[in-house]
Amino acid sequence: MPKLEKGLVQVYTGNGKGKTSAAFGLALRATGRGLKVFMIQFIKGGFDYGELHIIDRLPNVTLKAFGRGKFITAKPPEKKDVDLANEGLQLAKDIIESGEYDIVILDEINVAVDLKLVDLGEVLDLVRNKPSHVELVLTGRNAPEQLIQIADLVTEMKEVKHPFNKGYQSRKGIEY
Amino acid sequence: MPKLEKGLVQVYTGNGKGKTSAAFGLALRATGRGLKVFMIQFIKGGFDYGELHIIDRLPNVTLKAFGRGKFITAKPPEKKDVDLANEGLQLAKDIIESGEYDIVILDEINVAVDLKLVDLGEVLDLVRNKPSHVELVLTGRNAPEQLIQIADLVTEMKEVKHPFNKGYQSRKGIEY
Known part of the structure; x- marks a missing residue:
């Protein structure tokens, strides 16, 4: 039973901190209302994130990561990274089309598009064809202009x- | 026992969505690492937020709200709003000085300063005098320039x- 009358398409982009945290905060709020949340992470994975230690305690929130958790610089990208990202995209399609989840979060998918791990056209189709009651949240820097055009709500996290520009290291519990 | 070697001062400001959600996401991540989080909300309160239904399930996260949950437009502001905000600020001082919490989040405090509910000088003192291991997070639009100057990490959420500019209403489970 869909709980949202109308689901929007939200985008969090920009070079600043807080994109993934905002998505997690959204999941936290939604689960407090009994909404069902599915979060798919691109690029990330194979790494010990703070969130992973707590997400299982949240009712109705499922998280799956499809990445190797390291910077991708190879051009063209390695087949392994392309395959993982497309596996994530296929799951995203299935989850969204099923209509069983009120909120679907595609974390870092903008980066996956930017790095050409997944096809922009496929992502745009996914967004255009979502069931109307599903809220879709896409995060990551460098959101493509075509995505911004079809999104309802776009926030740029600006640094x-x-x-870290001054040489600080990322810290357990805060940055990861 | 403080768990962070060095706590920073983070500010989330700007007119875009995601400031409070980012703070909640940060709390979620931190609690996954066993860090202790105290969140004090200004302006907000006396209102049924989605977050409130789930925060009790998170270990080591405490939330207290010191507001009436409505827009404050009166100039000068009403005494009731000033008193509540200053009560929140006093608790913030006590909590921060105690050093017992790894992360202290002052949600919407920038707005409380902007509306002159609390004194900017007092907030700056609070920031300058925090124990070094405490991570302090201040959110809300219109962050004062002096705060940005002394903060370590500043993100502007830009709309x-x-x-809502097109007439959408805020939705239970997503916006609140």
């Missing part, structure tokens, strides 16, 4: 100041 | 596109 104003970042300590 | 690129928002459906």
Whole structure:
């Protein structure tokens, strides 16, 4: 039974901190209302994230990661990374089309598109064809212009100041 | 026992969506690592938020709201709103100084400063005098320039596109 009358398409992009955290916060709020959330992470995975230790305690939130958790710089990208990302995209299609989840979060999918791990056209089709009651959230820097055009709500997380520029290391519990 | 070697001062500001969600996501991640989180909400309160239904299930996360959950437009603001915000600020001081929490989130405090519910100088003192291992997160639009100057990490959530401009209503489970 869909609980949202109308699901929107949300995009969190930009070079600043808080995109994935905002998606997790959204999942937290939604689960407090009994909504069902499915989160698919691209690029990330094979790595010990803080979120993973708590997400199982949240009712109605499922998380699956389809990445190797490392920076992808090869051009063209390695087949292994392309295959994993497309596996994630296929699951995203199935989950969205099933209509069984109120909110579907595709974390870092913008980066997967930008790195040409997945096809932009396929992602746009996925967005255009979603059941109307499903809320779809796409995160990651460099969101493509065509995605921004068809999205309902777009927020750019803009880095104003970042300590890593001053040589800080990322910290367990805060950054991961 | 403090778990962070060095706590930073983070600010999430701007007119876009995702500031409070990012803070909640941060709390979620941190609690997955066994960090202790205290979140104080300004302006908000006296209202049924989705987050409130789930936060009790998270270990080591405490949330207290010091507001009446409605827009404050009166200039000067009503005494009731000023008193509540200052009660929140006093608790923030006590919690931060105690050093017992790894992460302290002051949600919407930037707005409380902007509306002159609390004194900017007092907030700046609070930030400057925090124990070094405490991570402090301040959210809300219109973050004052002096706060940005002394913060370590500042992200501006910039509204690129928002459906409420087209007349959408906020939705249970997503916006609240």
